[in-house]
Amino acid sequence: MSDWRVDLAQHTKGATLTLKKYVHTGEKWEHVHCEICSEEFSETAPKALREGYTTPDNGYWICPDCFSELKEQMGWKLV
Secondary structure (H helix, E strand, C coil), X not given: CCCHHHHHCHHHCCCEEEEEECXXXXXXXXXXXXXXXXXXXXXXXXXXXXXXXXXXXXXXXXXXXXXXXXXXXXXXXXX
16 A cells, blocks of 8 residues: 555655754745645744754755654655
């Protein structure tokens, strides 16, 4: 059976990720979402995540739970 999370994350397969604090960089959105489960990352939202795993360009964010559960299957490299 296919895992829907893996299907959603195919564009991040083999990505190099870094654990870092989320910082709003001035784009039009004040928050981002996990590429897999849509958990919110924000500096200000009360229930949002404050840190997670991101690509070098901060283009994709992955929450700690999704990273932990899928890192082997997705072949993510941690820097």
